[in-house]
Amino acid sequence: MPEKPGVYRFLDEKGTIIYVGKAKRLKRRVSSYFNKEHDSAKVRMLVTKIRDIQTTVVDSEWEALLLENSMIKEFKPKYNIMLKDDKSYPWIAISKEEFPRVFSTRRPDPATMQLFGPYSSVKSMNVLLDTIREIFPLRTCRRLVQSDRPCMQYQLKRCSAPCSGFISKEEYQRNIARIADIIKGKRQEVISELKEEMMAHAEKWEFEKAAELKQRIEILHQFIGKSVVVSASLTNMDVFGIEEEEDCAYVSFLRIVDGAIVQAHIIEISNNIERDSEETLWNGILEISSRMEGLSDTVLVPFMPKLVPEGWDIQVPQRGEKRKLVELAIRNAHFYMLEKKKRQDLVNPERRSQRVLQSLKEALGMKTLPRHIECFDNSNTQGEDPVAAMICFIDGKPAKKEYRHFNIKTVVGADDFASMEEVVFRRYHRLLEEEKPLPDLVVIDGGKGQLHAAYKAIQALHIEDRLMLVGIAKRLEDIYKVGDDLPVYIDKRSEAQRLLQEVRDEVHHFGITHHRKRRSKTSMTSALDHAPGIGPVLKKRLLKEFRSLSGIKNASVEALAAVIGAKRASDLIAYLAQNG
Numbered sequence: 001m002p003e004k005p006g007v008y009r010f011l012d013e014k015g016t017i018i019y020v021g022k023a024k025r026l027k028r029r030v031s032s033y034f035n036k037e038h039d040s041a042k043v044r045m046l047v048t049k050i051r052d053i054q055t056t057v058v059d060s061e062w063e064a065l066l067l068e069n070s071m072i073k074e075f076k077p078k079y080n081i082m083l084k085d086d087k088s089y090p091w092i093a094i095s096k097e098e099f100p101r102v103f104s105t106r107r108p109d110p111a112t113m114q115l116f117g118p119y120s121s122v123k124s125m126n127v128l129l130d131t132i133r134e135i136f137p138l139r140t141c142r143r144l145v146q147s148d149r150p151c152m153q154y155q156l157k158r159c160s161a162p163c164s165g166f167i168s169k170e171e172y173q174r175n176i177a178r179i180a181d182i183i184k185g186k187r188q189e190v191i192s193e194l195k196e197e198m199m200a201h202a203e204k205w206e207f208e209k210a211a212e213l214k215q216r217i218e219i220l221h222q223f224i225g226k227s228v229v230v231s232a233s234l235t236n237m238d239v240f241g242i243e244e245e246e247d248c249a250y251v252s253f254l255r256i257v258d259g260a261i262v263q264a265h266i267i268e269i270s271n272n273i274e275r276d277s278e279e280t281l282w283n284g285i286l287e288i289s290s291r292m293e294g295l296s297d298t299v300l301v302p303f304m305p306k307l308v309p310e311g312w313d314i315q316v317p318q319r320g321e322k323r324k325l326v327e328l329a330i331r332n333a334h335f336y337m338l339e340k341k342k343r344q345d346l347v348n349p350e351r352r353s354q355r356v357l358q359s360l361k362e363a364l365g366m367k368t369l370p371r372h373i374e375c376f377d378n379s380n381t382q383g384e385d386p387v388a389a390m391i392c393f394i395d396g397k398p399a400k401k402e403y404r405h406f407n408i409k410t411v412v413g414a415d416d417f418a419s420m421e422e423v424v425f426r427r428y429h430r431l432l433e434e435e436k437p438l439p440d441l442v443v444i445d446g447g448k449g450q451l452h453a454a455y456k457a458i459q460a461l462h463i464e465d466r467l468m469l470v471g472i473a474k475r476l477e478d479i480y481k482v483g484d485d486l487p488v489y490i491d492k493r494s495e496a497q498r499l500l501q502e503v504r505d506e507v508h509h510f511g512i513t514h515h516r517k518r519r520s521k522t523s524m525t526s527a528l529d530h531a532p533g534i535g536p537v538l539k540k541r542l543l544k545e546f547r548s549l550s551g552i553k554n555a556s557v558e559a560l561a562a563v564i565g566a567k568r569a570s571d572l573i574a575y576l577a578q579n580g
Contacts, residue, residue: 001027005061007068009077011052019046019079020071022064026055046079062309069286089118089265090125092183098169099162100176102138104129116183118265118291131223132182133158135216136175182220185236185257191217234259234321237298238288241329242281243337249277251284252333254325255296266336278305300326352495353396360441360496364481364488366468370441371395374402374427375507376454377445378419388423389511392439393503403510417453420444425457438463444471445504448480455482472504528552531575533568552576 006026010019023029030053038044058064072080090104093113100114104125108115119125137160140153150161160167160175178190198213239254248270255263267284282305289295297313304316317323344351357369364370373393392402406423424442431438444454451471458464470488471480478487479500490497528539528549545563546552552560553576560569 001030001055002057003027004057005059005064006055006057007064007071009054009056009071009075010046010050010079011054012049013051015052017071017075017077018049019077020068020075022061022068024061024064026057030055042079061307065282065307066286069283072283090122091115091117091119092125092129094176094180097144099139099144099172101140101142102129102132102176102179103140114180115291116180117263119263128183128223131219132179135182135219136160136179138172138175138179139163185255185260185262187220187223188258191220194220234325235298236296237300237322237325238296239300239325239329240281240285240288241302241326241331241333242277242284243330243333244277244280245337248337249280249284250333250337251281251288252329252336253284253288254329254332255292256325264332266333268336268340277303278307281305282307300329302326302330350395356396356495356499359494360499363490363494363496364441364468364470364479366441368440370468372437372439373441373443373503374439375443375445375503376420376423376427377504377507377511378416378423378450379511387511388419389507390423390427391503391507391510393499393506396499398506405511416446417449420446420450421453421457424454425460428458428461428463432461432463438467441468441470443500443503443507444469445507446471447473451480451482472500477501477504532571534564534572538564538568 003025005022005024007020007022008026008030009017010021012018021029033043033047033050038047056067058067090106091108093103093105093108093115095101095103096112096114105113108117117125137154137158139159139162141151141163144163147163150164150166151159153159154161154164154166160172162169162172178193181187181190194213194217198210198217201207201210201213234256235258237256239256241252243250243252248268251267251269253263253265253267254261265288267287269280269283281301281303285295285299285301299312299314300322301314301316304314308314315322317326341352341355354369357371360366361369371394374390375393376388376390378388388406388408390404390406392399394402404427406426408419408422410422411418424444428438442454442458444450448471451469454471455464455469458467458469469482472478473480473487477492477497479490480487490500528534528542531539534542541563542552542560546555552572557566557569557573560572563569564572
């Protein structure tokens, strides 16, 4: 195996190419697949299927990248990155005919068409096409048949009637060239040409033709006014952004011409085996370059690739308007990824829950998917009315039939740690007695103190190896595991973090609601317990009639007398007035 740059191909037992890769030194890169342990299961699977290796030596690493890119497109190996949007978006096509047509197509054929695109926004493409047709009436019929009498499209000023000889081939082709310039973003150049032509007709006193050209110029000005202008000071450049996730990446492209965004597109790339941000970005850039028949002289990217070919002006702006453009491209890729996930979730709601649970599993280092999650929280008021709550999530969704409230039985006063230990022990002792399944993940709403108290209960039941226990700190929302001094790192914006917060918020709400009811009931009951002449029977009768302590306080003497008698009613009103 040579120590030179080149491309290598792995083949399976049937002789099918299953992977194509590039290398600065072929021998070192290829041998790395066989002489070291790989973290990726996909790489390990690839290695087990290799039966033959082919190589092609080139002069430079850049040539290796270009050759690798073309081979991936040609052979579509199973384990390589794949472009996933080849047929997803429409193109603007100009047919290669004597009198060309301009139309949209989802079946691009370079042999018979001059292609522009693809366009990720069908609406913006149709606006552009409508503007072009309004400025330059072109034929729309599929077959050009010579006729002395033009069709209705000519009468409606939608066609220039080349079939009847009403426009010369030279003028028609000149309009087609201008249309191509408009699509490419060279709109000011087209306006300048039309103005010169308009003035020439005016000098010859051909005012009808001059007025027609003036109308075309106004239409083009209106269209330019609707374009997204990012900066009048920026000239022509191409901007790229990238957003990556585990198995997929999104490369966003913006073309800037005369300070305006004239084209935007996003390429979706599946990462089947090795995820390398630089290679992924380059694949996106090369694909856009081939589709656009080249790139602008200046290319803006979010990070500087190690491999930059000679003659390319690659820039990584750090501030200013150019940096804002790169950030816009990155945001476009990010929002595209989010929209894609939303569409997938609408089609298959279970897909999202599985994705979130898988993310949470990896973040916490769990062996099993946390399909069954339970969360505990304590509530008390200055040591009085201590209660606890437990809620349950199954497959990422609340399972409200499994929610439980706990009245603290063995703890006196405000001792959150002891209360947590009690309710966790009671919950899982009962599940074990009833031979019901334990949760995969237990979340404690509190810091390290509550977490260790819960762990004591888990240890006492000898189930610490059967579930994962974590605590979520209230102030910074950090996630702690037993025995770890530092919190588990989870992206605060991730779906896994949002699920834990949703679980925590749900138990908090559920526990607070129960605690308020208990506190209200306790205060109301204690106020009536010491009222003169009011025993359990009369207290029950009063609460049934007036619904609450407030209702009793606001009741008239006559209304109270009707329930408990005049003497007791008078004594009760005096007692409540004195004791609030």
